[in-house]
Amino acid sequence: MNSSRRPTPADRHTPVLIVGGGGSGLTASLVLSDLGIGSLLVERHPSTSVQPKAHILNARTMEIFAHHKVADDIYREGAPQENCGAMVWLSSLGGDEPYDRKVLHRADAYGGGALAGRYAQASAYRHANLGQRWLEPLLRRHAEERAPGSLLFHHELTDLTEDDDGVTATVLDRTCGRSFQVRAAYVIAADGGKTVGRLRSIPMLGTPTFMEWINLHVRADFSPFIPYDDAVVNRVSSLSEDGTLEHCGVVPMGPRNWGRFSEEWTLMFSRPPGDRDAAGLDDETIVKMVRRTLKLSDDHAMEVQSISRWPVEGTVAERFRSGRVFLVGDAAHRHPPSGALGLNTGVQDAHNLAWKLAYVIDGLAGPCLLDSYEAERRPVAQRVVERALFSLFNQIAFTSGTAVVPGARPEWNRAQMTALFSDTPDGETRRAVLREYFDTNRITTAHLGLEMGYDYADAGFVGDDRTARPQPDPLGLTLVQSARPGSRLPHSWLRHGQQRLSTHQLQAAAGSFLLVAGAGGAAWLSAARKLSEARGVPVTAHAVGADGGPVDADGTWTRLRGHDEDGAVLVRPDGYVAMRWLSGCAQPADALDAALDAALAREPGGSAPTDE
Incomplete structure (x- = not known):
């Protein structure tokens, strides 16, 4: 950055340039519009996400969306309340072993069931459940209604310079291949860390990639295998032929019917980074692996819509502000999806920042108010990342309660799973012990204090x-x-x-x-x-x-x-x-x-x- 450089003439001018058209960027756009501040959003992809991705919106996020008149649409397009109340762990979807197609555990989750009263005391709004594949077009529609012509998809930021009076961005129109200059007072980086953090040399601190996550978006009828209609997430932990427990999330995504009758699903599983079974796997092999983990027969219809691979890390940006540039969402913090904290934290980042930018731009606040964004939100992000990492490994650790031992002979592990479901005093004891393990998972599914208890006093x-x-x-x-x-x-x-x-x-x-x-x-x-x-x-x-x-x-x-x-x-x-x-x-x-x-x-x- 050269702060003394004279800015080059720009093709477009805007108070705020938003880089990234995901949940955080779209939220920033519509909130700024409601505050009377113009913005220009550029997104390198031609459309909003084609992947379901994150789907649980907590009550604090819904308070924000309600204040900006989008909550009703989200509730209407998302899952009905009766389909959003539990997390369920299953031993498999199919299979014929004594331990197959069993319910390992069921817990009220995200304000459902017995949690409803406690959550209702904390907020007028309940959780919503709507995957980003459907949420982002909804947010885009609202944002474009409030700022016509100000959301440019298939446009990519390629360069960014800053001087005493603002920033100059070079934006590539990927449709025609032409670049143009944008002049802005401030930049919101909501690009998932793809470009802006690199251009500003902002390192990510914490736990680097430690696993590769693979998501499949599929159309299938899983209703014969899913025992409950109110599970937000079904987690399958099945015993493979070699005696190891393999895990796969089975998440209903609607979009017309919900619960076990959903037409579309996200299937989630992971592999160690660098392993030959990680990101280099071809699509056909991935589908076979998922079928094996779920123990689905080859003739059960499952239409794969898309497959995505992404590295899982637990990192926080060293700083959330660099001059006139501010990082929000995944550009500022990245972690596994445990606890449904990622998208929610990103929306809340954008909301915290937008009103401060508006007051400074309007001359009603001192520029130092913008320092409060990092001071308030970075500790929140750090706490979220720490909890998401801990929750992920805590979920994996529950397998200790099954007595299945990694590396043990397959015969031993099959015997342990069989004993777990036996109708004997020993089986009752094993199931009671397993419930004790599962009970610790409430830090992932019932963390109301974590969702809303942030304190900015410090x-x-x-x-x-x-x-x-x-x-x-x-x-x-x-x-x-x-x-x-x-x-x-x-x-x-x-x-x-x-x-x-x-x-x-x-x-x-x-x-x-x-x-x-x-x-x-x-x-x-x-x-x-x-x-x-x-x-x-x-x-x-x-x-x-x-x-x-x-x-x-x-x-x-x-x-x-x-x-x-x-x-x-x-x-x-x-x-x-x-x-x-x-x-x-x-x-x-x-x-x-x-x-x-x-x-x-x-x-x-x-x-x-x-x-x-």
């Missing part, structure tokens, strides 16, 4: 109300909701007129701050109104319990908010608490103004410094 861009931080659950299973600065706004149902609203539905529009005061909060509301007009920062304000305000009918919000009737909570546009006042103060306008200055990295008094 990043330094929120206020401090001098209260103690709630002790997090080390397993990440439980969520302690808190209105402490840095925490996600707690969910609670309120009654406002004839409407039943979640606290997350109180913000009037994208990009607005939210002030929620107690019944004695008239002075806070007046201060919010005057400051919003004077500073140009939109603030939606409510006094819960006051005349005309929302009503806390069941007392949940009063319990969670942590302040008295004269106090208040200020919430950022991304739904995280910027400041909390435990009680009233003599000068609420001054207190609110100072909190907005801190949240927006402004000089005291509301000015936004321009010297970055």
Whole structure:
């Protein structure tokens, strides 16, 4: 990078250039549009993903999509709620051995079954289940409606330079072979690490490729082999002829029927890197291996739509920001799919970054606010990568409970699997022990605290109300909701007129701050109104319990908010608490103004410094 270089004349100008048209990039595009910021998205492929890929969208992600008016479409096109409640482990789909076609374990998963009540207390939104093959066109449709002509597929970034005033990108139109220049103030790299990270020399730190993942997208009727209709994922662990346990995920993908009657499926299995059975396998051999693992007969129809191979690693970018360039999604963090954390984290990256870019571009925030993106999101990514790696190996380790030993004689291992399902006291003991192993897998399927419990207080861009931080659950299973600065706004149902609203539905529009005061909060509301007009920062304000305000009918919000009737909570546009006042103060306008200055990295008094 040469910061003194004069920029070359550009063919197109845009405030934000988005590189990559997957889930993270498309989310960035539509969120920026809702915030009134123009963007240009370039994607090197001619279309959105042809692979089903990630499919579970957690409640925090659905809160974001609801705020940007796409959640209803996702729920409508995705799996019905009754088909999204469990994870099931099977010994095979076919086969005739005593241990074939058995249920090894079944667990409620991702807010389903017995988990539903706990998840409903945390969010107004449930998980969704829609593979990226169908999700990405939906997001693209919304993004293009909001920014016509601003999404360029089959266009590839080939070069990127930066100067004092912005960035100049060289983009290749892969359809006609012509290159052109794009001038932008900022770049969002949502390209999975394919180009931008390399151009900016940003290394990935952590565990490099340790296995090759192979996904098959198939059309088949598996309904005779799948015992449950609500399994989000079926995991097959079958004993092969040589006595080893082989694993394969069998994931229903709809798209019209769901559960065991899905028409399309993703089959997932892995191989060690560099092994002769890894990425170099031809398609025919892969199909034979999958059939063998599932113990499907050769005459059972299975139409292969596509096969993808990708390296599995556990890495985090050394930095999420390089000058005017910001990394999101797989460009910033990569890990195995265990726990369904990848796409969700990428969407949340884009959401965290977009409102900050919008405020800086509009001159309402100081440029240093953009430093908060890495400060807040990189620790989240690090935690996600660590958990995904641990979850993957924990899932594999459950086989210890079967008494099948790698390297043992096939006869021994077949005897262990037979004994596991025997109708004897020994069999009952073995199955009880196996359940103990499987129970640890709840760190993968029931990690509500991990999905929503992130805390940004340590990043330094929120206020401090001098209260103690709630002790997090080390397993990440439980969520302690808190209105402490840095925490996600707690969910609670309120009654406002004839409407039943979640606290997350109180913000009037994208990009607005939210002030929620107690019944004695008239002075806070007046201060919010005057400051919003004077500073140009939109603030939606409510006094819960006051005349005309929302009503806390069941007392949940009063319990969670942590302040008295004269106090208040200020919430950022991304739904995280910027400041909390435990009680009233003599000068609420001054207190609110100072909190907005801190949240927006402004000089005291509301000015936004321009010297970055």
